[in-house]
């Protein structure tokens with residue numbers, strides 16, 4: 001058993017978090033992680049406000065443990081989704097990109113605010129803005145890590161902020177949890193590893209591809225969704241690296257997002273302008289790539305479409321070779337981390353003076 005600032009802050013049994021992943025972190029997976037003692041996070045960016053509300057209520061039906069929602073603040077519908085999460089008193093609000101305007105509101109009902117960043121300076125800013133903890137994402141991670149690896153980033157942030165740190169990017173086993181704690185984190189957040197469990201909804205074809213992948217089989221590029229990010233190396237993702245600007249597909253993807261979020265054309269265009277003007281906003285070409293990425297991700301996750309589907313995935317897929325249940329996985333990670341830290345203690349011999 002581990003007792004860290006992360007377990008204390010959130011009132012959870014194990015210092016392990018399910019990272020928010022659009023289309024993957026459905027209420028069933030989130031609640032399974034919570035019931036197994038971790039912190040499940042539900043990604044809301046692809047939800048309408050009403051869906052966000054229904055999903056939060058569904059998670060509450062499936063677990064009485066703390067859980068969270070994850071929202072990218074510069075995305076369409078961010079304000080509305082955050083407002084719903086506050087109305088529903090979600091125990092944890094995890095955000096990325098943008099400035100959280102809701103810290104006091106969340107604190108007023110006893111909720112916690114969890115920032116996510118891949119840059120030490122932004123972690124310091126999150127702490128200054130009143131965040132209760134911060135997820136820091138290393139270069140190894142699926143999707144949006146920045147240039148620094150977890151090995152470099154965690155100790156730097158640990159020296160600069162006093163709030164609890166959750167390490168993300170490259171963590172998938174007990175060795176990783178032990179390493180994160182030693183580096184100065186209070187727990188780990190895992191995306192790829194939870195994506196490769198029995199309960200995860202991703203198409204079996206992509207589960208099998210990830211299991212076969214080595215640590216070399218991902219690509220890091222801004223070609224996927226306009227921001228530097230990591231995806232599984234496949235013929236489709238390699239082709240995307242070489243192709244020109246996908247204008248037709250961007251329009252198709254934008255229409256798909258507009259339909260999913262049930263937005264009128266004018267509201268959709270208005271939000272696009274808002275995203276361009278926001279402090280950490282996205283220019284139109286980035287938004288266009290995001291639309292393509294959303295379409296391609298759904299093709300991979302739901303349809304197992306190998307020709308067009310693209311799956312965000314971390315380098316750690318190279319170390320993952322099975323599909324355990326969430327409960328088996330969490331128990332295994334905790335036991336392994338305990339054993340490793342115990343064994344490591346035996347390496348220490350006080351210096352003779």
Ligand SMILES: Cc1cc2nc3c(=O)[nH]c(=O)nc-3n(C[C@H](O)[C@H](O)[C@H](O)COP(=O)(O)O)c2cc1C
Pocket residue numbers: 019020021022024043045070096137140141142143144168169170171189190191192193195311312313314315316
């Ligand atoms: C398929 C997939 C989809 C993801 N989608 C999102 C997302 O919608 N929002 C987000 O903030 N991070 C997303 N991530 C990144 C995770 O939140 C997390 O930072 C990352 O998985 C950590 O690295 P790891 O995969 O090595 O554990 C996604 C990751 C994966 C594997």
